[in-house]
Amino acid sequence: MDRLLNLSTILGGALLLLVLVSVRRAHIRVEYSVSWLTAAVVLLLLSRSHGLLEWLAAWMGVTYPPLALLMVVSSVFLMVFFRFSVIISQLKDANIALAQRVAILEFHLRSLHEEAAQQET
Amino acid sequence: MTKAVGPGQLLILIPAFNEEGAIGGVVRELRQAVPGVPLVVVDDCSADGTVNLARQAGARVLALPHHLGLGGCVQAGYKLAFELGYEYVIRVDGDGQHDPRDVPRIFEVLRNSGCEMVIGSRFVDGSHPHTSFARSLGTRFFRAILRPILGRAVHDPTSGFVGVNRAALEVFSRSFPLEYPEIEALVVLQRRAFRFEEVPCRMRPRTAGRSSITALKSLYYIIHVLLGVFVNVLKYEGRRRRLLRRRTEPAKAQPWTVC
Numbered sequence: 540m541d542r543l544l545n546l547s548t549i550l551g552g553a554l555l556l557l558v559l560v561s562v563r564r565a566h567i568r569v570e571y572s573v574s575w576l577t578a579a580v581v582l583l584l585l586s587r588s589h590g591l592l593e594w595l596a597a598w599m600g601v602t603y604p605p606l607a608l609l610m611v612v613s614s615v616f617l618m619v620f621f622r623f624s625v626i627i628s629q630l631k632d633a634n635i636a637l638a639q640r641v642a643i644l645e646f647h648l649r650s651l652h653e654e655a656a657q658q659e660t
Numbered sequence: 661m662t663k664a665v666g667p668g669q670l671l672i673l674i675p676a677f678n679e680e681g682a683i684g685g686v687v688r689e690l691r692q693a694v695p696g697v698p699l700v701v702v703d704d705c706s707a708d709g710t711v712n713l714a715r716q717a718g719a720r721v722l723a724l725p726h727h728l729g730l731g732g733c734v735q736a737g738y739k740l741a742f743e744l745g746y747e748y749v750i751r752v753d754g755d756g757q758h759d760p761r762d763v764p765r766i767f768e769v770l771r772n773s774g775c776e777m778v779i780g781s782r783f784v785d786g787s788h789p790h791t792s793f794a795r796s797l798g799t800r801f802f803r804a805i806l807r808p809i810l811g812r813a814v815h816d817p818t819s820g821f822v823g824v825n826r827a828a829l830e831v832f833s834r835s836f837p838l839e840y841p842e843i844e845a846l847v848v849l850q851r852r853a854f855r856f857e858e859v860p861c862r863m864r865p866r867t868a869g870r871s872s873i874t875a876l877k878s879l880y881y882i883i884h885v886l887l888g889v890f891v892n893v894l895k896y897e898g899r900r901r902r903l904l905r906r907r908t909e910p911a912k913a914q915p916w917t918v919c
Binding site for chain 1: 721725739740838
């Protein structure tokens, strides 16, 4: 069990570090890093605090505490993925609307150029 | 084309993606079938010569900066038509499968019936044009699904040969299904109590290129469309309930109201 918890700590630490470095290098925007930072902190907290993990396992009715850790972390990651699906959907909608607007504006611009050219001739 | 047009005006939209083999012929045939009617090819960022060939054939081109898929492509055309003030829009596919000689018939029904949408149908007159077994099965399946939702039979729910009036154009320019739009669009219109009519039309084999439909894509299509229909039904039912609640709530909230 200890080895599993140590591994979780390493994973949590690595995730935390990766997110912080990515934010610093502007690879991720701050508002989108919050979900990942929360997930990393939950992973670290539960893998380092045996008392908290055992209390959580008892509360969940799980006899093997690492299973509780796995369930909590899976739930947190699922929520993060869902949040990003929502964000991606919003971005796609905005992107489509923008592409359509650009095309329509280009269409008007081309029409104006053609009309101007016709008037000149 | 940038100026607003008068009432009763028709625009023909031709969504196209990599249709260089067919687009020139489609535009020329349309110009013969409906002379004087403006044609706009909505190019979904083709990698071939579709844009140039469409322009050479005499169409205006609304060129999307990147690939949006059929729904996004058609909606861009609807937005343009609505902004320019067109009263009617008929969509003709760029692959040459729709016969341009059917356009005047669709336009006539669209103008005289008062329906918001007119569908060029392969099956409405009881004919059974040659289609693959899988496609025919899919069409029957969606007919059965749509009948209780629409409250009436629709013979060719997957037809892309569609005419809409300005009321439908306004709805579609704001909200239009992005992938596989035909079936969902019917549900969207029905939920707004709009009417549609089917007109018998000829369907021809593709004049160029190959259909991108595979068995796996067909399965994805069925799941996607079913989900889209289900979501639209739920969305509009929810909106209807909210409206009803809003109408009834003030009476409850104001006990001093005297009837």
